[in-house]
Amino acid sequence: MSKESENKNQDSNIEKNQNEDEHGPSASNEDVTFDYPPIKYEYLDHTADIQIHSWGDSIEESFEQAAMGMFAYMTDTDLIENRDMKQIDIRADGDLQNLLFKFLCEWLEVYGTEDYFIPRKIEINLFDRNELRIIARGYGELFDLSRHTQGTEVKAITYSNMQIHEETSTHDVYVIVDI
Amino acid sequence: MPRTYDEELKFIERINNHSWRIKKGFVPNMNVEGVFYVNSHLEKLMFEELENATKFGGIGGFLPGMKQIANVAALPGIVGRSVGLPDVHSGYGFAIGNMAAFDYNDPKAIVSPGGVGFDINCGVRLLRTNLTEKDVQPMKEQLAQSMFDHIPVGVGSKGVIPMNAKDLEEALEMGMDWSIREGYSWAEDKEHCEEYGRMLQADPTKVSQRAKKRGLPQLGTLGAGNHYAEIQIVDEIYDRFAAGKMGIDFKGQVCVMIHCGSRGLGHQVATDALVAMEKAMKRDQIQTNDRQLACALIHSEEGQDYLKGMCAAANYAWVNRSSMTFLARQAFARCFNTTPDDLDMHLIYDVSHNIAKIEEHMMSDGKQKTLLVHRKGATRAFPPHHPLIPVDYQLTGQPVLIGGTMGTCSYVLTGTEQGMKETFGSTCHGAGRALSRAKSRRNLNWYEVLDDLREKGIAIRVASPKLVQEEAPDSYKNVTDVVETCHAAGISKLCVKLRPVAVIKG
Numbered sequence: 001m002s003k004e005s006e007n008k009n010q011d012s013n014i015e016k017n018q019n020e021d022e023h024g025p026s027a028s029n030e031d032v033t034f035d036y037p038p039i040k041y042e043y044l045d046h047t048a049d050i051q052i053h054s055w056g057d058s059i060e061e062s063f064e065q066a067a068m069g070m071f072a073y074m075t076d077t078d079l080i081e082n083r084d085m086k087q088i089d090i091r092a093d094g095d096l097q098n099l100l101f102k103f104l105c106e107w108l109e110v111y112g113t114e115d116y117f118i119p120r121k122i123e124i125n126l127f128d129r130n131e132l133r134i135i136a137r138g139y140g141e142l143f144d145l146s147r148h149t150q151g152t153e154v155k156a157i158t159y160s161n162m163q164i165h166e167e168t169s170t171h172d173v174y175v176i177v178d179i
Numbered sequence: 180m181p182r183t184y185d186e187e188l189k190f191i192e193r194i195n196n197h198s199w200r201i202k203k204g205f206v207p208n209m210n211v212e213g214v215f216y217v218n219s220h221l222e223k224l225m226f227e228e229l230e231n232a233t234k235f236g237g238i239g240g241f242l243p244g245m246k247q248i249a250n251v252a253a254l255p256g257i258v259g260r261s262v263g264l265p266d267v268h269s270g271y272g273f274a275i276g277n278m279a280a281f282d283y284n285d286p287k288a289i290v291s292p293g294g295v296g297f298d299i300n301c302g303v304r305l306l307r308t309n310l311t312e313k314d315v316q317p318m319k320e321q322l323a324q325s326m327f328d329h330i331p332v333g334v335g336s337k338g339v340i341p342m343n344a345k346d347l348e349e350a351l352e353m354g355m356d357w358s359i360r361e362g363y364s365w366a367e368d369k370e371h372c373e374e375y376g377r378m379l380q381a382d383p384t385k386v387s388q389r390a391k392k393r394g395l396p397q398l399g400t401l402g403a404g405n406h407y408a409e410i411q412i413v414d415e416i417y418d419r420f421a422a423g424k425m426g427i428d429f430k431g432q433v434c435v436m437i438h439c440g441s442r443g444l445g446h447q448v449a450t451d452a453l454v455a456m457e458k459a460m461k462r463d464q465i466q467t468n469d470r471q472l473a474c475a476l477i478h479s480e481e482g483q484d485y486l487k488g489m490c491a492a493a494n495y496a497w498v499n500r501s502s503m504t505f506l507a508r509q510a511f512a513r514c515f516n517t518t519p520d521d522l523d524m525h526l527i528y529d530v531s532h533n534i535a536k537i538e539e540h541m542m543s544d545g546k547q548k549t550l551l552v553h554r555k556g557a558t559r560a561f562p563p564h565h566p567l568i569p570v571d572y573q574l575t576g577q578p579v580l581i582g583g584t585m586g587t588c589s590y591v592l593t594g595t596e597q598g599m600k601e602t603f604g605s606t607c608h609g610a611g612r613a614l615s616r617a618k619s620r621r622n623l624n625w626y627e628v629l630d631d632l633r634e635k636g637i638a639i640r641v642a643s644p645k646l647v648q649e650e651a652p653d654s655y656k657n658v659t660d661v662v663e664t665c666h667a668a669g670i671s672k673l674c675v676k677l678r679p680v681a682v683i684k685g
Contacts, residue, residue, distance in 0.1 A: 043616075043617050044617060049270075049271070049616070050616055050617070051617075074334050074335075075334060075335070093458070094457070097470075098457075102454075105450055109389055109393070109447070112389075112392070112393035112443045112447070113389060113392040113393055115396075116335045143334070143335035144335075145335060145336070148335070149643065149645075150333040150334045150335060150336075150403070150642040150643040150685070151334055151403075151643055151645075151646060152334065152403045152404055152643065152646050152649070152685075153333075153334045153402060153403040153404060153685070155297045155298060155404075155443075155446040156297040156446045156449060156450050157450070158271040158272075158471055159271075159453075159470045159471045159473075160242075160270075160271030160272065160469075160470075160471040161242065162470075176271060178271065178296075178297045178446075179403075179404050179616075
């Protein structure tokens with residue numbers, strides 16, 4: 001995808017009530033609707049921490065959902081608007097579990113180091129299982145105490161009882177995050 | 180073929196009224212035995228957890244605390260016993276409330292970031308005041324609000340202490356010495372802090388840029404989850420002499436407790452180490468029973484890098500707690516229109532309950548050994564006359580601060596000689612969870628939890644009210660059961676009981 005169309009894509013879904021001056025030329029795309037993915041994650045019982053269970057039509061979707069599930073625990077993501085985009089490009093050593101770990105860590109680190117950027121929608125653009133590489137984009141905005149709710153902070157991703165079930169039709173993924 | 184619950188029980192044996200032994204064979208490759216301390220209430224919870232886990236075959240689920248204590252006993256270089264303290268509950272890798280010591284001079288011994296936890300040097304500090312309950316009762320809403328206004332809490336909050344990248348480097352190296360130099364701490368504060376608020380092995384160059392970037396905006400923030408700042412009242416004094424040494428003289432005296440850690444910086448140091456150690460484990464052929472027990476040989480490059488980075492993160496945590504102490508002192512001074520000095524807001528003590536330290540211990544054969552002691556959700560509790568505790572507490576033993584949960588009591592204990600022998604000078608750290616967070620959310624209602632606190636006369640300010648049920652007292656083991664078990668088992672001694680009048684939470 002060319003740089004230009006990428007930019008267009010990233011800013012194409014600004015909500016109608018946004019101020020045009022603040023968001024410049026992208027506001028002209030305000031009639032384009034942004035479809036947020038359905039929720040395919042839940043939080044399961046775990047004594048100290050949170051176990052995220054996600055699923056999807058493909059393993060990519062399950063990964064995306066796990067990351068969105070993580071952010072949804074930190075704030076009510078329905079209040080997050082599509083104002084900014086961040087891209088990650090990661091590689092892991094080992095197996096699919098290492099890749100999932102790295103993928104979630106990377107998003108948590110983007111949040112922690114990019115002024116509390118919270119994506120509402122995460123899209124995997126490239127998923128290379130041989131090279132264990134993922135390129136993904138997150139669409140969202142910077143956390144703002146005046147507009148967003150405070151949930152609980154996710155401290156870290158763990159390997160504890162991590163499970164990836166590719167054999168099931170729902171591609172279930174289980175991951176425990178430390179909070 | 181997984182064992183049934185009854186088969187599992189054959190490996191668990193009662194030692195006395197307060198402790199149980201986990202025999203070798205409970206999990207593969209155990210080098211030493213496990214032990215856990217419980218009373219009859221806590222015992223039920225532990226066995227229930229094990230029973231549930233045996234029913235649960237495969238998908239989802241998690242390892243019960245007993246299995247985790249045993250998995251730690253299977254790590255290379257462990258000495259003594261893998262100890263589960265009364266507040267023990269299932270964590271990742273190590274259980275929370277798990278203490279394990281490794282022989283520092285054994286070339287095969289390991290260090291594990293999982294044995295420290297992600298929140299490096301998470302800990303508790305207690306300040307005293309010369310105020311009485313009568314002084315604060317009419318002011319408590321105002322005080323709670325003032326504390327809430329001063330201390331940034333919850334997800335997405337940013338610190339108010341001015342800090343640039345260079346300051347951060349210095350803070351990582353100097354710990355509380357930095358806070359004193361910058362005027363946030365009183366010089367005498369560091370006397371009453373483990374390690375005098377500074378780990379000398381700290382090396383900021385072993386902390387990744389990413390960790391520093393996460394830590395920079397968060398210095399002086401409380402965070403979320405179980406972290407809190409509380410205004411507490413002395414409710415009971417069990418040991419008048421020891422309490423007197425701490426400056427706690429009468430029932431109704433007001434104290435301030437702060438519970439927090441090293442924020443995103445510490446979490447990132449731990450995550451970075453886990454990734455680095457996974458490779459080192461393959462190289463050095465270290466076998467563990469659980470992937471989350473990633474570890475490295477103490478004397479490998481990865482092991483030493485982690486220890487130096489962990490020490491830097493520990494220093495950050497002390498600077499963090501010191502910054503919040505500064506803010507709490509300001510909040511009090513403003514409310515009472517006086518100075519923190521005149522309010523006698525001295526630091527009683529500061530403990531770390533997520534840390535690994537190099538310590539000297541006497542082994543059961545009478546020989547002295549240098550050990551790397553991992554305390555995850557466990558508090559150091561050194562006995563009287565130990566050289567590493569401050570002069571003021573030489574006769575009483577080290578003060579041990581046990582934070583309760585939102586709305587419940589907290590305790591001050593002191594270290595004992597028996598604890599030194601049995602648990603390498605370690606005791607519990609808090610209540611320990613009983614209900615899972617998801618279950619808490621289903622069973623408890625957040626506004627009922629808040630109403631209940633108000634009825635008890637506790638002022639509360641919380642950043643995420645909808646999540647308070649996760650931290651509600653009912654989600655935790657009873658902290659009184661936990662400390663009474665420690666006292667009855669002799670691994671530490673009851674000194675003071677505190678009850679909250681105001682809570683500030685993320």
